[in-house]
Amino acid sequence: MRCAQAGDTVLLINERDRRRFIRTLEPGRQLETHRGLLKHDDLIGQPIGSEVRTHIGFSYYLLSATTDDLISNAIRKTQIIFPKDAGYIIMKLGICPGSRVIETGTGSGGLCMALATIVGDEGHVYSYELREGIQDIARQNLKRTGLLQRVTLKPGDAHAGFDETEVDAVFLDMLTPYEVLTQARAALRGGGVLGSIVPTTNQVVELLKNLGVSRGYAFVEVEELILRAYKPISARLRPDDQMVGHTGYLVFARAVTIRPGIDVNTETSGDEGPSDEAEV
Amino acid sequence: MRCAQAGDTVLLINERDRRRFIRTLEPGRQLETHRGLLKHDDLIGQPIGSEVRTHIGFSYYLLSATTDDLISNAIRKTQIIFPKDAGYIIMKLGICPGSRVIETGTGSGGLCMALATIVGDEGHVYSYELREGIQDIARQNLKRTGLLQRVTLKPGDAHAGFDETEVDAVFLDMLTPYEVLTQARAALRGGGVLGSIVPTTNQVVELLKNLGVSRGYAFVEVEELILRAYKPISARLRPDDQMVGHTGYLVFARAVTIRPGIDVNTETSGDEGPSDEAEV
């Protein structure tokens, strides 16, 4: 049975109102909830998964935080990348323990936490952000979740290029990702993956115009993920009345090296109805 | 610049027809494509990301395989869990380097490869499957992608219980997941996450009936992810005409320990419109 220890990042949720708190346990500190106080010293030593009570008797569950929790409960000053998108981005970028990845901008650090979680201690995330104040929020989120040592937060503009080379993936979450594709390609290793999330179709069009093989990219894909939540009630199962209608369009491409004299045209490939069949 | 080496798992794709092959490079072997032969010896030493030619001159890109590629190009005898679902499952189950996770059934090993990729060498996947022949396919997929040592493939029926305890997550991809919730809870550590994917609403209803706090589960969620792909053509951006309409409903819950004498009721929580607000 695992018990909470000082230094653990834990999640506390009230089951009735679903209020939730993420905290790194430190002796001497306490958490003020809407329904009373919880002393960290009282939490330390309690089994993870068990109920704990505030000083006025209200119940919270003491849980470990999943990646979904880290993102969903992040301190945020900007629009954050949702867990549904983060999970898919990780699959498409091929992020795994040991990966080296660049992202820009950092924003509130939502995707950054997901990437840092998966790359592990052997990998690293280089996160660029133009707006200085914003990155402080991300630093706070990374610190309290114990992930800061896996991330280098770099103030800076992607237009000026990236300091790293031979990285496994570059993810662009910025207003004009189509302006920094050359910079991204210079940072990527051959076969590495470029990803981007943009809210408008106009930005997707600009990306598609600029993601040709002549710039070192192939196998361009455009997708979006729609998450539909259901009311978890056995006698009346149904989707929620309201849902998030849009987070962003996801664009992915592979960094390739073209040999001189070869005639290829990425853009038209979609027209020809690629069979997309896997051969085994 | 990274070059392909013997033992590497590589992806070869033709850009025009999108035919793709995943292979672990072995000196002396060769790959027969629809457009000619590629000798592994000729591939070894080539830069990842570059073009290679078959003996009759057709061009393939030599790429490293992402998790998405591993799943999408798996040998399959059964319905496979799609990358969109796999990525989200990893976020929701909190899978990270070092995680210990049980899944059942193994099927063709699609999710198993994604889990094994993320848990790294410090973690482990215990994968149960009732149908013997099926697991051979998964073994083949895991072997050729170099992930087999991170997985224990166990023939067996979840109804008989799991051998492991204190695992971080249990994922149920089977006909009657609602029949093995007690067994799953016995394997989970406190605060661990249960996940399941089921195709029908009837199965979701059965899960919801059985996921109460009295069985050691709380914070039940039901969701589905819909992936919409677009034709990647800048002058005519539009969704594909046909899409996958349904893969499955995703159900998640947290393993909790309830203290005697506490009155809780998970099922009704959805009615009360939990605020779901994060406190920072």
Place this chain on the structure above:
Amino acid sequence: MRCAQAGDTVLLINERDRRRFIRTLEPGRQLETHRGLLKHDDLIGQPIGSEVRTHIGFSYYLLSATTDDLISNAIRKTQIIFPKDAGYIIMKLGICPGSRVIETGTGSGGLCMALATIVGDEGHVYSYELREGIQDIARQNLKRTGLLQRVTLKPGDAHAGFDETEVDAVFLDMLTPYEVLTQARAALRGGGVLGSIVPTTNQVVELLKNLGVSRGYAFVEVEELILRAYKPISARLRPDDQMVGHTGYLVFARAVTIRPGIDVNTETSGDEGPSDEAEV
């Protein structure tokens, strides 16, 4: 050029805040908007489609109301059937000028207005509602849109059966539509169409259990329509951030007469993958 006349049902919209009012023009009356008064006498004689000004100078467009407007701007005390669903229901039920149709319950009269619009003066809508007060709202909506003479509002419980026979369509918008299928079949002409909208999957399951050929129904379909709105901005085209996630599942079936001794089984037809091909 068509000008507004006394007795016309018109729509007034402010373009900036999209505030909208539906009114039947009557000499001597006036409309109080948030931005000043509009006298009906001043509106009468103005060209439809033109701008009109309140006494303090604010601009409204004077428009004729579409069926979408009638529904979207109805006075409502209950959940209303959305235009997206109403339009499809009309297609599936085969409603056209001259149709005779039963609906229950009336609710606030949203679908009732759409049906009454389409059946014209030769058709008729029989609308049943158990809750008396509710039907008053519908009466008010029908009256101000000039549709009341095409509708018979009947207080009453569908369980007791319908007074009409040989109607072209019956639409059930009630908690337990599966309890009144025999009553609906008794009212329907052969080949007529039954429709229902229900919010939960549990209700769909109950309907499917009871819509067999033995009860006089065949060709059962279950569908849902999802409406996604976009921000109408040319430089930043994108879906709205929030959307309606669910209105209801639509269930349709045909009233058929089975000859004695014929063995049919509607329920299993879905398994067999009907080809659904049209022959010309």
Place this chain on the structure above:
Amino acid sequence: MRCAQAGDTVLLINERDRRRFIRTLEPGRQLETHRGLLKHDDLIGQPIGSEVRTHIGFSYYLLSATTDDLISNAIRKTQIIFPKDAGYIIMKLGICPGSRVIETGTGSGGLCMALATIVGDEGHVYSYELREGIQDIARQNLKRTGLLQRVTLKPGDAHAGFDETEVDAVFLDMLTPYEVLTQARAALRGGGVLGSIVPTTNQVVELLKNLGVSRGYAFVEVEELILRAYKPISARLRPDDQMVGHTGYLVFARAVTIRPGIDVNTETSGDEGPSDEAEV
């Protein structure tokens, strides 16, 4: 009890394989199905809704055709507007008995049949099509469904303008609808509705650029409808595996008359988050 008569347009469906035929009954004719012959003379006099048998004993249901059937079973040489879109278009355009409406292009006549059904004998549809051969298909569809007298099929190019004025609605289903907005406005009565369906986001963007108040349009909306079908099996309710991912984006606007000297800007209205509230 209604029985089939000569001149009726009927639908014949086999329940097992869902093969379906739409025919106008004429004495002396016969229908060749994949499972035997049905003589029109034998169908005439049979109750609508009943089963009929081919000469080799196979069973078909004799039904009346709904608008959905007319569209779904149309002879087609071109992509057709789906019933889900047709129903919503009718709601948004305000089509009702007596409406006069222009559409271009005719295509195979799918939407044309839906419009002609709803406008009734007092209304009329003016349908323009550039490609001559195509319109023959539409004529055939309209003829066999008894709707031809409500439609004027006009060969011709919308760029040259429409012959009609003061119509209630104009619907543009063509490659470059944004090139004929002035022509459409000239045909529309004040307060009339313009609609268009286009497959790509690029076309939506062009429409938005050209639908300003300076051209006589306001209240622009962009939407899309997604239809999800479920397997109608009570014990295993679930969405179909495959679905139509995209038919088209729907764009609607109102024909308005602006008074000189008024400063309005349609395009920015979306930015300001119109409240869109109905006042009662």
